[in-house]
Amino acid sequence: MAEVKKKGLNTNSNGYTLIYSTIIVVVVAFLLAFVFKALKPLQDINVALDKKKQLLYALNIRDISDAEAAQKYKDVVLADEIIDTKGNVVDKGEQGGEKAGFVLNSADYKAGRLALFVCKVDGQTKYIVPVYGMGLWGPINGFIALDADKNTVYGAYFNHEGETAGLGAEIKDNVKWQNLFKGKKVFAEGTRKVALSVVKKVDDPSTQVDAVTGATLTSNGVSDMLIEGLSKYLVFLTSK
């Protein structure tokens, strides 16, 4: 019966069009809100686990399952500190912490609340510094693990939201490229200015990394991100 009645309506009248669009928008809005709310807790768990894995990748701990990653993170990370740009510790964080430095995002980072992960790998202290920047299509970020001298890069991991697969996305997918960062120095010999960068033509192999082929703009984004990001940590990095 309902079908017959609908056919009887003038589906081209202004009133019908307005009511129809209102109903469809309200229905879709409620549907999306419901789906979003219902799935949020599950998604949050996934996002947190993914971040832990990324931190471990920066420490060159790759190829581990989800369950192992959660445990490994607890073992390796001694504290997720929050520091300010002057190098003062604002929040000490905790072992395997998920509440202090761990939850900071790019907005906190811009506001000068900086996360610093103090880690211990094979008995040696390592620091992980998160950096945020812009790629070609959207935000990119990275985790740079440094040795106890706060100068030598121990490992690096980069992530992106929308770079082109096979080109800009290589900053995340290409482990070989990320491994190029190992052993590079943040500062050039005898200076106190961040020199770690990504360039097309490497002049100084101690601080510069070769750019990704076909992804010049994304590579430039990584380079800007490293210089700007690590400069925020300058006081911490230069204090011994």
Next chain:
Amino acid sequence: MSKLFSKENKEVFVNPLNLDNPIMVQVLGICSALAVTSQLKPAIVMGLAVTIITAFSNVIISLIRNTIPSRIRIIVQLVVVAALVTIVSQILKAFVYDVSVELSVYVGLIITNCILMGRLEAFAMMNKPWPSFLDGIGNGLGYAFILVLVGCIRELFGRGSLLGFQLIPESAYHAGYLNNGMMTMPAMALILLGCVIWLHRAYFYKEKK
């Protein structure tokens, strides 16, 4: 059951795979075909995602086709597609996070895929749900098939690998073989796609005469 797989329905499903292929004949969805085919894996994932979403948005639009005011039909179609894509991406994010990260930008690209709008407008608006579903699956697979083909060629010659596995041996590189960097560029995808369309037309249009 016999009616479900009648001759007409079979044609609706089979035609887009070849003679009415969305990319080769209708020339729809070219932009995403260029963007995601630099490697095989994203090409496969994108092909499957488009197939599923085309099929279901076709069914939904077909179900409500008689109630849609014709002046805002494109907007209604877009709302349905966007809602569907958003829900799918949220579900992926909750249950298979790895895949959702893998898809990232492509999920958004699906909303703007011309094949979806084209099929909704040309088929689902005037056909019953079941043929619409078949049409969606057929067109999605027709699209996926071309993506996989181009993805294969580009990854093999651009990187010497398929699905990430190195196929061209190290010794070939030592002997002077070089990966073709052009293959990883979107421009080469356009040229390859042009060649595929050319071959397809040269072959099938001759038969018709």
